[in-house]
Amino acid sequence: xxxxxxxxxxxxxxxxxxxxxxVAALTHRGLLAQEELLANIYDAVNPSVVNVNITTQTGExxxxxxxxxxxxxxxxxxxxxEDASQLYVTFADGTMAKASVVGTDPGSDLAVIQVQVAASExxxxxxxxxxxxxxxxxxxxxxxxxxxxxxxxxxxISALGRVMPASSSRYSMVDLIQTDAPINPGxxxxxxxxxxxxxxxxxTMIYTES
Numbered sequence: 001x002x003x004x005x006x007x008x009x010x011x012x013x014x015x016x017x018x019x020x021x022x023v024a025a026l027t028h029r030g031l032l033a034q035e036e037l038l039a040n041i042y043d044a045v046n047p048s049v050v051n052v053n054i055t056t057q058t059g060e061x062x063x064x065x066x067x068x069x070x071x072x073x074x075x076x077x078x079x080x081x082e083d084a085s086q087l088y089v090t091f092a093d094g095t096m097a098k099a100s101v102v103g104t105d106p107g108s109d110l111a112v113i114q115v116q117v118a119a120s121e122x123x124x125x126x127x128x129x130x131x132x133x134x135x136x137x138x139x140x141x142x143x144x145x146x147x148x149x150x151x152x153x154x155x156x157i158s159a160l161g162r163v164m165p166a167s168s169s170r171y172s173m174v175d176l177i178q179t180d181a182p183i184n185p186g187x188x189x190x191x192x193x194x195x196x197x198x199x200x201x202x203x204t205m206i207y208t209e210s
Contacts, residue, residue: 041140041197042152047092047123049190051144052076052099052113054084064143064190065089066199068112070119076189077204078104078111089115092150107171109204111189125191128198130177133157139179141203143190155181164205177201 052063052074063080067073074089081087087099097115104111140154162176179192183203192201 037195038140038152038154041193041195042142045125045142045191045193045197046150046152048125049142049144049150050074050089050091051147051149052080052189053088053090054081055086056083057085058083062144062147062186063188064186064203065113066189066191067122067124069124070122072115072117072119072122073102074099074113074115075202076111076113077202078106078109080189081111081113082106087113089113090149091121095121108173110202125199126197128194128196128200130175130200133160133177133194133200135159138195139177139181139200140193140195140197141179141181141183141187141190142193143183143187143203145182145184145186147186151187153182155179173204176204 048067050065050067052065054061061080063076065074065076065080068075081101082104084101087101088096089099090096095117097117099113099115102112102114135157137157138154139157140152142150142152145151156179157177158180159178160175162178163172163174164176165172177192177200181192183206185206187203188205190203191199192203194200
């Protein structure tokens with residue numbers, strides 16, 4: 001596309017600088033636009049993302065989640081909370097609240113927890129439509145990898161319709177979204193977003209051969 005643009009520019013008026021400089025300017029503007037898009041998504045969605053901290057009989061663990069509604073429901077992974085004896089969430093502004101598990105689905109590795117927090121303090125996410133996704137679309141993850149709160153990574157949707165065994169069920173999870181956006185331990189339960197900042201999936205597992 002860049003190779004076809006330059007002759008048009010040359011024919012419609014005088015140019016300043018070389019072809020390489022013109023291409024560099026176009027690329028620079030494109031990068032700035034993408035950076036602004038990502039920054040705006042982060043500002044809008046990060047207040048909805050929580051750090052999920054659990055205590056079990058054998059130690060402690062952590063994951064991510066996101067606010068679903070103004071009633072305090074938070075979506076996360078089942079494997080994040082399944083053995084929890086105590087459960088707390090920390091919001092982006094540092095507010096901490098005790099949570100309880102209200103529903104789980106081990107077959108899809110999903111869970112819903114709830115906090116008793118004023119509705120005015122909760123920022124629910126906007127849901128997208130994963131049925132309309134196409135390979136190659138932008139994919140953005142916000143979560144708490146390695147306990148590093150509010151971390152954003154981005155990539156693309158690499159494939160759709162993957163099938164993988166569930167970690168805490170004898171069933172397989174179907175229709176999974178594969179992405180090359182970096183996902184690390186602690187991202188589990190956090191949202192996967194499209195380029196409009198809408199939730200299109202829940203980060204569930206990392207596949208690696210190492």
